[in-house]
Amino acid sequence: MPPVATSPSSIRRTPGVRRGRPVGPSALAVAAALFLVFPATRPWGDATASRTAEAFASPAWLISHLSGALAFALLLPGILALRQAIPAGPGAGLARAASGATGFGVSLVLLYFGAETFALHEIGRHALRTGEPVLEDLVGDIRMGPVQVAVFGGGLLVLAVGAVLAAVSVWRSRRLPRWSAVPLAVGLVLYLPQFFAAPPVRVLHGGLVAVGCLLLAVVLWRAAGSSSWSTGTSTGQGSAEGAVGGGTVERVSRPTV
Numbered sequence: 001m002p003p004v005a006t007s008p009s010s011i012r013r014t015p016g017v018r019r020g021r022p023v024g025p026s027a028l029a030v031a032a033a034l035f036l037v038f039p040a041t042r043p044w045g046d047a048t049a050s051r052t053a054e055a056f057a058s059p060a061w062l063i064s065h066l067s068g069a070l071a072f073a074l075l076l077p078g079i080l081a082l083r084q085a086i087p088a089g090p091g092a093g094l095a096r097a098a099s100g101a102t103g104f105g106v107s108l109v110l111l112y113f114g115a116e117t118f119a120l121h122e123i124g125r126h127a128l129r130t131g132e133p134v135l136e137d138l139v140g141d142i143r144m145g146p147v148q149v150a151v152f153g154g155g156l157l158v159l160a161v162g163a164v165l166a167a168v169s170v171w172r173s174r175r176l177p178r179w180s181a182v183p184l185a186v187g188l189v190l191y192l193p194q195f196f197a198a199p200p201v202r203v204l205h206g207g208l209v210a211v212g213c214l215l216l217a218v219v220l221w222r223a224a225g226s227s228s229w230s231t232g233t234s235t236g237q238g239s240a241e242g243a244v245g246g247g248t249v250e251r252v253s254r255p256t257v
Helices: 023-041 049-057 059-085 092-130 136-144 146-173 182-189 199-226
Strands: 011-013 237-244 247-252
Touching: 023 059, 023 199, 049 059, 049 092, 049 136, 059 092, 059 146, 059 199, 092 136, 092 146, 136 146, 146 182, 182 199
Parallel strands: none
Antiparallel strands: 011 247, 237 247
């Protein structure tokens, strides 16, 4: 039976993958920059009561916290790319678990970021507009309410677990440099404790997470560049799957006229 030609329009892609563009590694590279921008541009005036309103109302408050929220969101396509880079064999199950934990953890963290970013910004603007002092009790309730602490703290812990699972999966897989996911894992494990540190330490920690994201991005870029297409035909149908930026592309054969 003659082979069936495959048209370019018949390519189906998994989410987060573009032909020729490694989305996962690119997302990690952008996240690297944003994880550093977050603490570096964050106003730290809320550490003193006299400057709290000014810090909350500053445009830099919005810019820094939105950068942090986007950085966390971009972790997910990066870890999904890692899972696609380890599709089978040792470490594959851990990579799948890491992607699930990362998605869940990011969802929880972003819920808290919304209140921290917008609610406190409006409280600061109101205080500056009316001349009234910032309601410290209200700020404390927004930040440290039991539900808020459970959601944010739990999200960061789940993210840390996901990062450790990702690092162990890379170590066991032998498909990527064994150490390549360790710096990111260390940075995310330390993310919750660093909130109790001084601003310079928090900026340094942002740099650590940025380095971890960038290292893993470079490794995944190189893995995507070294991947190759495989093709096959069977009873008039063929498929090809190739890793592109940590994702897969499935080619479905259709007759062409």
